[in-house]
Amino acid sequence: MKTLIGTNVSILTSDIISRNMEKIKIENLSLVFGKNRSKAIDLLKKGQGKSEILEKTGCTVAVRDANLTINEGEIFVIMGLSGSGKSTLLRCLNRLINPTIGKIFINKDDITNMSDKELLEIRRKELAMVFQHFGLLPHRTVLSNVAFGLELQGISKEERETRAMETIELVDLKGYENQKVSELSGGMQQRVGLARGLANNPEVLLMDEAFSALDPLIRSQMQDELLLLQEKMQKTIVFITHDLDEAIKLGDRIAIMKDGEIVQVGTSEEIITNPANDYVTSFVENVDRSKVVTAGSIMFTKPTIARLKKDGPAVVVRKMREKGLSSLPVVRTNRTFLGFINIEDAVNLKKKEIKSIEEAIKPEAMTVTAEATVEDILPLLSKTTRSIPVVNEENHLLGTVSQTSVIAEMTGKDKDEISDIIQKAYDL
Amino acid sequence: MIIGDTIEQGINWLTDNFSGLFDGINESMTSMIGLIESFWVWLPFYITIALFAGLAFWKAGIKNGILTLLGLVFIYLMGFWEETMQTFSLVLGSTIIALATGIPLGIWSAKNKTANSIIRPILDFMQTMPAFVYLIPAVLFFGLGTVPGTFATIIFAMPPVVRLTSLGIAQVPEDIVEATKAFGATPMQLLRKVELPLAMPTILTGVNQTIMMSLSMVVIASMIGAKGLGEIVLQGISQLRIGLGFESGLAVVLLAMILDRITQNLGKKSKKK
Structure with missing residues (x-):
């Protein structure tokens, strides 16, 4: 492989491999809230439980020793009930919350070591986020909300509005661009939220219970549209939900979290046919297995x-x-x-x-x-x-x-x- | 009393050691207030009335436009025009300074817990201490005249805008702040593009309160030589002229109503109904 041709080939193959390979890697990540964190981490490393640590140190363990690899171009769903730490884990990915210990690699760059400036850059260019309660600016129009991420990057008004209009068309919001977002229905507002995320053309889209606040019919419609969009875009999507049906419908792979721990990772079928423990079993009990289990x-x-x-x-x-x-x-x-x-x-x-x-x-x-x-x-x-x-x-x-x-x-x-x-x- | 003595010594120490600073403040405030005052006194009354009525009509609707017009004409007819303009200039000057200090303080206390825990009791103190008490150190620092009046007015009128700015920013929904950060906003961008616009209605309520309080303090400040309507009220009291006192008091009320109606609607889009 040291010959000229050999080297070329190896560059090519590594190119191809990296395209299909891990985009995000989370290593031994733990997150503890409270004052006496170092002691809590010590206890955590010794394998003590959440309630013991709370009793001894007054600290809450939000995420415990999480390890995950998320591949490029997949929809990765993190599922768990409220308090399972799923949203906290997601917020570590763009460091809205800083992990107490552990590492997060995005494109092999360790973001836990990044300076504020590098972090701003990665939030602007590579990671976009869609929120459960939309997080839109109510005093602005749809267009200026969608262009908001570009505005923060200092892109000229003309250019950012052209780019925002393209995304507005992509999510079927054309004709609404000059309305105030506060005048729109929940489903429409979340389209704006999605468009705002996509307008930056990020590599990774973080979606925090993005459809949970919508009523069931609209929710299922938005899920379908997300899947359609994903076929075109091939982004890496990390999707948080408490709804297993949603996880199954959207997820290429699913991680199930309980009490801050990742209990199982796998395709929906793997999880349903081979649940890792009683907790997952009880979760998957009521799932319509006929849609998931394959021949x-x-x-x-x-x-x-x-x-x-x-x-x-x-x-x-x-x-x-x-x-x-x-x-x-x-x-x-x-x-x-x-x-x-x-x-x-x-x-x-x-x-x-x-x-x-x-x-x-x-x-x-x-x-x-x-x-x-x-x-x-x-x-x-x-x-x-x-x-x-x-x-x-x-x-x-x-x-x-x-x-x-x-x-x-x-x-x-x-x-x-x-x-x-x-x-x-x-x-x- | 120990506290009284300490305060007295402290104030004396300040006047002894910082007389240069106070003189400087005195001079710059005198020239600022003087400039504002000479402008409003110089401006012919009909133009001023037209300006105010027009602004009220544009921002607060036809009803308030008419109220402003009639109120100012009435003040003019009572013969208090110059004093009203002096009072207005004092209000304007002290409000500008109170806002220029108060809004940043409000932002700071919303952002910083330590700052908040220091600023809050000081505000309580400033608001509940009887207004007359401020007059004494003001006189010691600046002597008699307009500047100590303005100084006392600023102290008295600043708390509402600090509190309401802080409240307004604290009330910006957490998910919007989070979303803004997630898209890579710097703290300055967050403040300018999101927090201040969303807190604006609350901040404007604070501005309105500050104006109202400075108007009420400006009258009291005439006891230490601030010019304006307060002087006439004071004259009415000291000479037991009920009529004069009532008339000048009415002028204060009218000015207050006009400023209130206009500033209350400043933040809203113009309404012409």
């Missing part, structure tokens, strides 16, 4: 299959009898999915002493991708009693989803409980 996570990855070249009718029949199945998916050697074979057809072939199962394959089968959610799979179950094959883009068989596993996922009961229920129904 990929509930499929049986080693289903019994019939291999076109290798398995003759006799083998196929034996396999089905062993497992008590009435049909099997048929694949080529490279696992390309071809269709199903039924047990009666296989038995017929065996009787006729035909060696290949090819002519008995029923190709008309429904398949799903690994990303299909349970919600997508459910309607298919009304048309078939077979397991649903899960395939990738090349039509290779990845696994199968059985009816039982879909029902287990929907009801949150395991297979034994389900057979119990079925047994009871028979007994009646």
Whole structure:
């Protein structure tokens, strides 16, 4: 890699990697409010609990040893109930609140060591924030609110208003630019808040319960619009919410916080299918799992299959009898999915002493991708009693989803409980 | 009494050691008030009346415009025009100084807890100490005349604008302050672009109160030689001329009402109904 060409290549690849890589890194960050902070931090390092530290030092632990990596271009949701420290953690990212210990890197620059001047610069250019209660200037117009960040940078009136108008169009506020913000509805005001954030063209957008003050219909509309905008913009968004449904809808990844600690980080599916502890379990209990859980996570990855070249009718029949199945998916050697074979057809072939199962394959089968959610799979179950094959883009068989596993996922009961229920129904 | 003695000694020490400073203040205040006064006395009464009535009409509506017009004409007809202008000049001069010191003090006490805890009791003291008491050190520092009157007036009239400026800034919603900081505002930008504009209605209430209080103090200040309507009130009292006292008192009331109506509406957009 020390040759000329080699060096070039390595520069290129590191470019590509950094584009897909971490934007924000939080390391061992703790934040304590109160007078006797150093003692509180000592106790915290010794692993003492929040209430013990409060009792011994009078200090409140707001964030405890947080470690996070947020990647470029993702919507990262930090979720928790009030008092979980999520908003405090967010405010550490632009140092509206200074962390007591720990480091925060944005683009590999440690912002906890920055001078006031550097900090102003990073707040102006790289981090924009959207607030729950909007934080707009009521005595100013929509246009001048949107241009406010640019105004603080000292950009000329003409230029900042041109740029503000572009963002106003982006968030569908055109025609309102000369109205006072106090005359607008909550949803409209938050569009102004969002536009103000975007007008600076920041790399990172911090959104603090940005949609929580809006009524449900408007909230869901704004969520959709944010997702649409994000497709165009590809910003790094850190979104704070107390609403798990919102977190699931928006978040590429989610961190769950409780009492100042990050309890679990993962995609919504990881969190729902594999909650880290009882707290997360109780949180995800009421979630509509059918929208989140995918075929990929509930499929049986080693289903019994019939291999076109290798398995003759006799083998196929034996396999089905062993497992008590009435049909099997048929694949080529490279696992390309071809269709199903039924047990009666296989038995017929065996009787006729035909060696290949090819002519008995029923190709008309429904398949799903690994990303299909349970919600997508459910309607298919009304048309078939077979397991649903899960395939990738090349039509290779990845696994199968059985009816039982879909029902287990929907009801949150395991297979034994389900057979119990079925047994009871028979007994009646 | 120990306290009385200490204060007396302190004041004496100040007059002994800082006479140069007080003379300097005395001179500059005399020339400032003199300049303001000579302007308003020089300006023909009809122009002054037209100016005031016009301003009242523009800022505070037709009703207050008419009140101003009639009030000033009435003062003129009573024969107190020059004294009224002298009083107004004193009010104007002391208000300008009171605001120039009071608004920064208010901002400081809103921003700084220590400053606030020092300024607050001093304000309590300034507001509740009987107004006459200020006259004594004022005379000791500056002798008799307009300047000690102005000095006493400034002390008496400054607290409301300090308090209300501080209150106005403290009342700016935390989320707006936070948002402004988050977009990279310097403390100065925060103050200029956000806090002062949002606190302005409250600050203007303070300005209005300061003007009203300085008007009431200016009358008292005539006891130590400040010129204006107070002189005539004092004359009425000392000579037991009820009529004269009442007439000049009425002129003070009218001036107060006019200044109040105009300044109350200064911050609002002009209304012409």
